[in-house]
Structures are given as structure tokens and as C-alpha cells.
Amino acid sequence: MRFQTKVSLLFGSLLVFSLVMVMALIGQISRTTVTNEIHQSLSAAFTTVNKLHASRVANLQQNVRLLAGDYGFKAAYGSGDTNTIKSALYNHQERLGDAELMMLCDLDGVVLANTFDDELNGKSIPWMSFLDSAYDSDTGEETTYASLARDVYQLVVTPLLAPDLDAWIISGFRTDSKMAKDLSMLTQSDVTFVYGGQQSSRIVASSLDIPTQADLAKFLKGAIPPDELLTYRSSQETFLGRQTSLGVINDAPFSLFVQQSLDQALAPYQQLLWYALALLLMAVIVFALATVRLSRSVTYPITQLSAAADAVAKGNLEATVSVSSKDEIGTLTRTFNNMVTGLAEKEKVRDLLGKVVSPKIAKKLMSGQVEVAGEQREVSVLFCDIQGFTSMSERHPPKEVLHSLNQFFSKVSEIIEAQGGVIDKYMGDAVMAVFGAPQDDSQHAVNAVNAGIAICSQANVVIGSVSSDVNQNSDSACSFGIGIHCGPVVAGNIGSKSRFNYTVIGDTVNVAARLEALAGRKYESKLIVAEEIVGKCPGIKFSQLGEASLRGRTQPVQIYTPTELIDVSRK
Secondary structure, eight states: OOHHHHHHHHHHHHHHHHHHHHHHHHHHHHHHHHHHHHHHHHHHHHHHHHHHHHHHHHHHHHHHHHHHTOHHHHHHHHHOOHHHHHHHHHHHHHHHSSOSEEEEEOTTSBEEEESSOGGGTTSBOSOHHHHHHHHHSSSSOEEEEEEETTEEEEEEEEEEESSSEEEEEEEEEEOOHHHHHHHHHHHTSEEEEEESOTTTOEEEEESSOHHHHHHHHHHHTSOOOTTSOEEEEOSSOEEEEEEEEEEEETTEEEEEEEEEEHHHHHHHHHHHHHHHHHHHHHHHHHHHHHHHHHHHHHHHHHHHHHHHHHHHHTTOTTOOOOOOOSSHHHHHHHHHHHHHHHHHTHHHHHHHHHTOOOHHHHHHHHHTOSOTTOEEEEEEEEEEEEETHHHHHTTSOHHHHHHHHHHHHHHHHHHHHHTTOEEEEEETTEEEEEESSSSOOTTHHHHHHHHHHHHHHTHHHHHHTSOHHHHHTSSSOOEEEEEEEEEEEEEEEEEOSSSEEEEEESHHHHHHHHHHHHBTTTBSOSEEEEHHHHHTOTTSOEEEEEEEOOTTOSSOEEEEEEHHHHHHHHO
16 A cells, blocks of 8 residues: 555544544533533422412412401301302402312311312311321411322411311312413423322323323333433433422322423534534545645655665665755655765764763873772662663664664663763663762762662653654564662773773672663563662662572572652552
């Protein structure tokens, strides 16, 4: 597959993915917004219904009080004639307007007269607990819901005093579909009154049409948690609703269910979603055309670079590419040209790097303070090695590998020198550092460990310094290991008169190298120190890793790692 095609497919896939995610996000945000709005609206609807009910009950109570204190009504009651009492109840019911039931009972709850059904006269009402509650109250008044002939009434009771409590006046209004529709218009929500438990529940009154009532009735047969936002699907649309208890009638719950259509609320957002989809599709077309043009502008200079790279591979170190832009491609072209120039000067660069020493060592050498024959010192030696770099370097150009190594060494060297260490040498993909030479340092062990901790703490920065293209495209990602040991060494110049190097040699160096080989390989910790280091770092906490048998040593070595590195790995 051509590179241009790959670029086009990549950008096209990213755009389609972005399109799908944006549409899904818009849909989710729309649904969440609408759900929250409906939830708030239903809460407000409950508040409105409760206030209207309370107001209606208060008006009814006030009017019944007037009836209880009316001289004409007391005279009708005193006559003892049922028809006379009934006529007085009818007259007052017509004046009240809201009242749909008027009833007079004696103290035992026996109906003396009523406007609902003459067959109730002489019978006890089924709500004696209602009268008992009124009797126990301070005002002698009470309100409740009651069932009469499958209808539910909101009832109020007021005592008739002559002058002492002599009878009860009961008045009420019916909970019917007209009330439900009136409440629906005020709350902008569908209102339904439900009587009974799960399996025995029935709709008493509702503002819904008959088919939707039937769907709601089926839904209410299940377990409905009170005061929670619920979702149910009718044959026509989806609703969000809440149910709250209004009271208990004959040991069965009487509740209010308020709902709004989710589909209707989402309709404006659905239109917005289609508009967004149309705009995004237009963006796809424009972006596709731009991608084709962009891919062509990218592939042409890359083709030129490929041809030049083939020429270099055949030995033509004069092959260069003209720089025609200032973007990343132009930067890549300039880097390629610099690489070709660098290859031509390879031997010169190698000779120069072979003579590079630490600034501290250079200063000592120039001042004549370094013993040419060597001297014995106690130092700490740190080895840091890139793991997996050898196999990776076999699959990448030398310039790229060298650049990555220099970046890695720069980061590590910066940390080591900040802790007072001296870079002894670079060995392939490894670096050796000395603490305590050529300048004396009583804290060489502490400084060496702090340097190792700093390298591990900045692992992402340190290993990320290896070219991202080299590291990420390798079969296995690069890592590193660190080994630290302290002890006596011989420090001095090693080499010939024409070329020498200040370094340290001895068993301390060998042990540090062996410990580095264990770090991150045999042991999970990337930093391993010998027991001698632990004794010289009282301010640093270490965790023991066990015993390690090292090549060249007859006795095993106790090895440790700083505790804080374990804590960091667990986070």
C-alpha cells in the first residue's frame, strides 16, 4: 500500500471516529440535559399539586366551619328530620361549589343524612379512625382520603357544637379525571392517581388517554420505588415519571404518578443532531480533499529522501536533498543532509569523542593534580545501561542510533553531574560514573544513590530521551538498569603518551557492573546497590532484595534497593 493511501486512510479513519464520538457525545449530553430538566419539572409538579390540594382542602374546611356555625343548619339538625337536614346539606353544597359530598354523622359514626346516597343513612361510616383522629386533635378537624363506590374522595371533618360536640359534619370532593386534567394543564405534566398495591393497583383518575393509561397500569403492576425517576415505554412513546404516596385508604396505598414524554422533550435535540450530522459530513468531504492534497505534498519530498538514502547506502556521501520548506519535512531534510555530512566526518568525530573527558578531570589534568602513576581512593561507582538497545540499534540507521544515545547520555550525565559525579566513560549503550574522584567527596555514596534515585524517578524523561521513533517502533521498548558499589579503587591515567584516559579500576568497578546487569532483569528494581553502600547512607531507607552470586566472587553479595523506588512503583 502506498504511503499516500496510508495517510489518507489514517486521517479518514480518525475523522470518522471523531464523527461517531461527537454524535454520541451530543446524543448523551442531550439525553442527560432533558432527563435533568424533566426531573426538575416533575419535582415542581409535585409541589404544585400538593399546594393546590392543600388550598382546596383549606377552603373546604373554612366553608364547613361556616356551616357548623350556621344557626339555620343547627335548627335543621335540631328538628331531627332527615329530609330537612339533607336539604340544608344540599343548599350548602351548592353554595360551596367545590364540595361534591356532604354528610352529617352522630358521635358513633352513624350517618344521619348525606347528599351522596340515601342508602348510607342509618349506617356506620367505614372511616371511624378518621373521626377518632379528629376527636383527638386540638381543633377537632381532620382530613383524609376515602373510597366510596370505587371513587376516591378528599374528605374533611368539622365538629358540630350544640354547644358541646354533638355530631360530625363531613365534606369532600372527588378525585376524578377532570381534576387530573386541570392539574396537568397547571403542571405541564400528565397526572395519574393510583389506588392499591402492586398487583391490586388501579388507576382512579388520569389526564392520559385510554391506551396510555393501559400501558401505565401494566407498568405499575411491578415494584415502583417511590420518589425515584423512572423510565417506562408505552406502545407509542417513552416516558419519565415519579410516584409519591398521598396516603393510605383501607390499608392500601393511594399515590400520585406524574410523568412527561421523553420523546417529545428530545425532539428539538434530535433536529439539532441532524443539523450537526450534516455539518460534519460536509467537513468530511472538505477534509478528505485536503487530506489528498496534504498527502501528496508529504510523499513527494519523502520520495526524494528515499532516493538520496539509497545513494548514500551505495557509498555516495555527497548525495543531498534540497530544502524547500520550513516544516517538519524540511527539518527532516536538513537532518538527513547533516547526517550525510556527519558520515563523511565519521572518523574525525570518533577520534574526538575518544579524547573527551569530564570537565572536572580535565581541570585536574591541566593543573597537574592527577597522579600519572595512579593512586588508591575510596569511591562509589555507578553503572547505567540501556536494556534492549543493542537489538534495536541493529534495525535503525547509525545516525539515528547515535542521536538517541547522545540524548540518553545527556539526560543521565546531567543528573549525575548535578550530584557531584564524574562521567568516567561511555561504553556502547552504558555509562560509568565515579563519585569521590578525582576530587575527594566524603558523601560519595549518598550522592551516588541520590543520582540513581533521580534517574529512576525521571524514568519517563530519561528513557524518553531515546528517540521516540526508535523506542516506540522497536519490538521491545527500551529500559535501563543501574548498579552502585563503593570501595577502594586505583585511580589514574591509563593509555599511551599519545592517548590516555583518567579512570578507576578494581573490584569495586567490577561489582558495580555486575549489579547493573541484575537490575531490571533478574530483579524488578531498576536500581541495585551493595551492602557497603547501605552502611554509608544512614539518611536513605533501603529494602533488602536478597543475596546475589556475582561472577568473579566466591561469596554472595547482599543487595538492596532504595525503599522509595518500591513505593513509587506501587503508586
